[in-house]
Amino acid sequence: MSKASPRIAILGIHHEGSRFAPPLTEADTREWGRLDGEALMADANSDRPRSMGGLWGFVRAMDVTGPWMPVPITYLDCGAAGAIEHGWYVRVREHMRRALTAALPVDGVYFPQHGASITTEELDPDGELFQMARDIVGPDVPIVATLDLHANVSDRMVQATDLLVAYRTNPHTDQSARGREAAVAMRELLAGLKTEHHFIRLPLMAPQVSQLTAAGPYAEIIAYGQTKVDETVMNVSILGGFTYGDTPDQGMAFIVTTRGDGARARDVCKELAGRVWAYRERFLPKLTSLDDCVRLAVEAGRDRSRKPICIADVADNPGGGARGNTTWLLEALHASGAEGVVLGVFTDPPLAAEAHRLGMGASFDAFFNRAETEPRSRPFTAKATVVGLSDGVFAGAVDGSAAGTMVDLGPTAALQVGNVTVVVITRRQQCIDPGYLEHVGVPVATARTVVVKSRGHFRAGFLRYFQPDQVIEADVPGLTSPRLENFDFRSVPRPIYPLDQDAEWTPPN
Ligand SMILES: [Zn+2]
Known part of the structure; x- marks a missing residue:
């Protein structure tokens, strides 16, 4: 009625x-x-x-x-x-x-x-x-x-x-x-x-x-x-x-x-x-090892005739409850000297605040994860220069998953760490579209390797720069690793595929 x-x-x-x-x-x-x-x-x-x-x-x-x-x-x-x-x-x-x-x-x-x-x-x-x-x-x-x-x-x-x-x-x-x-x-x-x-x-x-x-x-x-x-x-x-x-x-x-x-x-x-x-x-997932990610980034930096690559840090996706601050890719790419690397967004409120305090152009010893207690995140220290600062507020890109919404990352800083430009944010979230990096002056269009801390929601907004064949999914530790065998599941009904390869199912009558 x-x-x-x-x-x-x-x-x-x-x-x-x-x-x-x-x-x-x-x-x-x-x-x-x-x-x-x-x-x-x-x-x-x-x-x-x-x-x-x-x-x-x-x-x-x-x-x-x-x-x-x-x-x-x-x-x-x-x-x-x-x-x-x-x-x-x-x-x-x-x-x-x-x-x-x-x-x-x-x-x-x-x-x-x-x-x-x-x-x-x-x-x-x-x-x-x-x-x-x-x-x-x-x-x-x-x-x-x-x-x-x-x-x-x-x-x-x-x-x-x-x-x-x-x-x-x-x-x-x-x-x-x-x-x-x-x-x-x-x-x-x-x-x-x-x-x-x-x-x-x-x-x-x-x-x-x-x-x-x-x-x-x-x-x-x-x-x-x-x-x-x-x-x-x-x-x-x-x-x-x-x-x-x-x-x-x-x-x-x-x-x-x-x-x-x-x-x-x-x-x-x-x-x-x-x-x-x-x-x-x-x-079943198809992941790329850390060594292969680094090798591909070095090659993309050296040979400008190749297409640039996008590395998805799928194991550290804040959109799935991860911390957005693991340092496996950051440390390895920094050590490799790969050119033209952009990485973001990295959640570290004390580091973002320090960069804002020091100001544009300041050089300092950046201590990533000084306040983090999750062991999978790991600390990392390197010489850094502040190359961008923002309040972290901007409109989500119309072609991305944040379309129609106001993004608020909190105080945000771009740090140049060797050949890697890292975007450090205050409010934990995944990198959904290029604006998360570009709004603080970090160029995505000319980068050779872009590392996004996201499982998949970046794919809509980043399609402007990266076709699916340019995206690889990294196999590094993290709270959202697709390697299910690494998790201590307690309540999941067993057997379940692919944890149990012999799981069976017959349609109900
Ligand atoms: Zn969802």
Whole structure:
């Protein structure tokens, strides 16, 4: 039954939690991580929202598809980091419970979620929040969520909701489009539609580097899945999952949602999962050793007729909960003397502050990681000159994953360390587009080797300079290494491929 101006509650936690990274405290995201009530709507309606695109895409599409009454509750953005400190999560959850209960009656609920959250005690907070909302609003009020395709989907997440809409691009460039899709679906649900869905989770833990959507095995199944969408099949979501969550819900997830046709949902879902299982070995990563990375960088510097190269430090991706400050590539490239090397972004607040204090042109002994306690990051010292300074605030490139948002790296410095130009930042994040380096005066267009601390989201923005055949993925230590055998998994369901080569799966009847 459709109401003239439906009341839609908005609440959620956007968090990709790594069990291998240090826990996340309330203080870690106090500055810009939480939006309550009207502040949530003000951000969603602003020219450059800080919230993820799912949220503002949903809000703007609801605005143009008819009257509605937003009931903003709380949106907590934790980014990608360690597990949320459980006591803090419980305080946020209980606030949400009270606020949603007090807001009743509502006609719908929207979650701008990521779907791979963990706390220091709960391995499925996403499912817990969805179920909590279901218990509060009852069985007949639609609940819709957008999910990152790196979500680890639990049975509870699927059962408690009417529709889950996952991103279909990696690098993620369709967050706001999926928010809009969720809003359009919400209108159908408000008009009385009942969905039927089918969910399959494969015993396949695809390394993060093999989940790209431009080409490769994941791209093929995402594209094929979309050919199944029609008047009956409302949404096909295929989620690669987030490896470092280490939860019982790990595994590539297939969710097919139909307009009331359960058999069709099951058939399509089974076909998609079976296709991927048949070519699962294509998800194994192809990494380049540190020695080979250095050799290629030296050659690129020496021979200007060659194409420049981009080395992705995939093991140190802050977008996956790593620290963004390991020194394996920095130290080796510095020692090699390779010419024209640019490296960034390197998270080191004390070093960035020191460079700002010393000023442009100053030369000093740069001590990287003086305050870091994570052993995989390692300290490094070298003579450095300050060649660029900025406040770290700039607009994300229109062709990259930060499009439409304001980037804030905090005080930022470019340091010349031998032949390597290093961009040092204050607020930990991955290097998403060339602006992260260029905004502080570091040329990317003329560099011979560019090292990015990112697993894959740089690929959209850096496509201007680097085609896929110029990008190599380095095999160095780090909290987001694709070498899954190096991690001490505790909660992942076993057997699971490729950790267990003999893992088996047969389609359910
Ligand atoms: Zn993601």
